[in-house]
Amino acid sequence: MLKQNKLKIILSSILVLGTISFYIFSNKEETIHVLASADYPVTENLDEMAIESDLVVMGKYVKLDSKWNMARNPKDISQEDPENYVEGHIYTFKVDYVVKGNIQNKKMIEINHRYSETIDIEDGDGNVEKATNLDPLYIQPDLNAKYVVFLKYEPTQNHYYKAIEPFTVKINELDKVELQSNLLSSVNKAKKNEFKAGNKTFIIDNEIHKIQDNISGMSIEELKSKINQKK
Amino acid sequence: MKRYAVLKGIGTIVFGSVLFCNSSFAYELEGYKMPATSTSYKWGSNLDSGSSVIKTGFIDAMTNWENKTVWNDFFYNSNSLNTLNSWYEVSSSYYGRNTSYGVSDGVADYFKSEVNSGNSNITKINVAKSTATHELGHAMGIDHNDINSIMNSARNREVLYMPQTDDINGIAAIY
Numbered sequence: 001m002l003k004q005n006k007l008k009i010i011l012s013s014i015l016v017l018g019t020i021s022f023y024i025f026s027n028k029e030e031t032i033h034v035l036a037s038a039d040y041p042v043t044e045n046l047d048e049m050a051i052e053s054d055l056v057v058m059g060k061y062v063k064l065d066s067k068w069n070m071a072r073n074p075k076d077i078s079q080e081d082p083e084n085y086v087e088g089h090i091y092t093f094k095v096d097y098v099v100k101g102n103i104q105n106k107k108m109i110e111i112n113h114r115y116s117e118t119i120d121i122e123d124g125d126g127n128v129e130k131a132t133n134l135d136p137l138y139i140q141p142d143l144n145a146k147y148v149v150f151l152k153y154e155p156t157q158n159h160y161y162k163a164i165e166p167f168t169v170k171i172n173e174l175d176k177v178e179l180q181s182n183l184l185s186s187v188n189k190a191k192k193n194e195f196k197a198g199n200k201t202f203i204i205d206n207e208i209h210k211i212q213d214n215i216s217g218m219s220i221e222e223l224k225s226k227i228n229q230k231k
Numbered sequence: 232m233k234r235y236a237v238l239k240g241i242g243t244i245v246f247g248s249v250l251f252c253n254s255s256f257a258y259e260l261e262g263y264k265m266p267a268t269s270t271s272y273k274w275g276s277n278l279d280s281g282s283s284v285i286k287t288g289f290i291d292a293m294t295n296w297e298n299k300t301v302w303n304d305f306f307y308n309s310n311s312l313n314t315l316n317s318w319y320e321v322s323s324s325y326y327g328r329n330t331s332y333g334v335s336d337g338v339a340d341y342f343k344s345e346v347n348s349g350n351s352n353i354t355k356i357n358v359a360k361s362t363a364t365h366e367l368g369h370a371m372g373i374d375h376n377d378i379n380s381i382m383n384s385a386r387n388r389e390v391l392y393m394p395q396t397d398d399i400n401g402i403a404a405i406y
Contacts, residue, residue, distance in 0.1 A: 033335035037369040039327040042384040074319040112322040154322045161322040209375040209384045
């Protein structure tokens with residue numbers, strides 16, 4: 001009788017411990033860490049910004065016009081890519097002055113800013129999570145500020161996009177320029193995107209290149225003159 | 232004469248050390264590596280069949296890493312988790328991207344390296360090769376820098392498309 005009770009206690013203990021272990025194991029917090037890197041043209045040099053640009057204009061961002069998928073089907077670029085999503089934000093920009101290039105008599109142009117991309121991440125259990133990775137270079141344009149922007153023309157979409165990184169310069173109230181870029185050593189912008197799905201935490205770390213600012217502090221006239229020398 | 236020889240010897244050692252330090256520590260590391268210096272890959276859906284300048288770029292890039300560094304081998308396996316592919320991103324100055332997964336323990340589980348076929352410069356073979364070599368550099372564990380290196384984002388991609396001394400040292404430091 002005593003032996004039977006002992007056996008029951010042992011079996012019950014094993015069952016309880018097993019259940020607890022299973023519960024702990026299945027609810028264990030897990031972190032899945034992804035590192036994203038990209039190759040894009042970068043410069044610390046105003047001359048190179050000007051040389052790389054089809055168009056350099058001074059003016060103001062007016063509004064966010066639309067959002068679209070910059071990833072296109074390679075066989076027919078009028079269609080979206082069914083496998084990739086790269087979100088572009090198209091802004092309307094009012095041109096006050098053309099420093100380089102030609103926009104005929106247009107007063108408004110459209111500029112595309114790369115905003116985010118979707119990354120497929122396997123969670124280790126056979127599920128694929130679609131994670132949004134905000135572009136570490138994206139800076140939301142200030143609709144109240146004056147800018148000089150360095151652009152390339154995209155004929156298939158009839159709009160402009162950044163010629164190189166950096167590509168925007170803000171003009172302050174003293175008519176001095178301030179270079180805009182998340183790559184500047186002085187900018188301490190979070191480049192990590194994190195989200196949770198169930199008991200799993202997904203971290204996407206964006207690896208970026210640091211650059212020096214050799215432009216901020218110039219007067220707008222000095223900036224225009226330097227760009228004109230590179231036309 | 233003897234004193235001159237000693238001074239010359241010391242000078243050579245000091246100069247050599249300076250050169251060694253400069254070339255050994257200029258690279259930047261990602262903080263992870265691949266499990267071994269021999270790894271498989273498969274082609275992604277856009278490069279799986281036929282030939283293209285991007286596929287050639289990747290093939291040349293793999294050969295260059297194998298020949299110039301301690302990296303041993305990239306070999307094809309249709310079941311590999313590592314993928315080499317292209318995507319078409321319009322209105323973008325992006326040349327390429329690499330995503331390495333499961334890097335928290337210092338060893339990547341797998342990677343995906345891609346070249347942007349929507350970049351108008353990518354039709355130039357040296358540019359495609361330079362981009363593919365750069366992306367594979369990330370996959371193996373080396374990071375961006377600002378010196379004469381395939382990992383420098385400000386490089387001239389038409390001229391610089393092979394791993395440089397610093398890149399070779401970087402791979403040697405990891406593996």
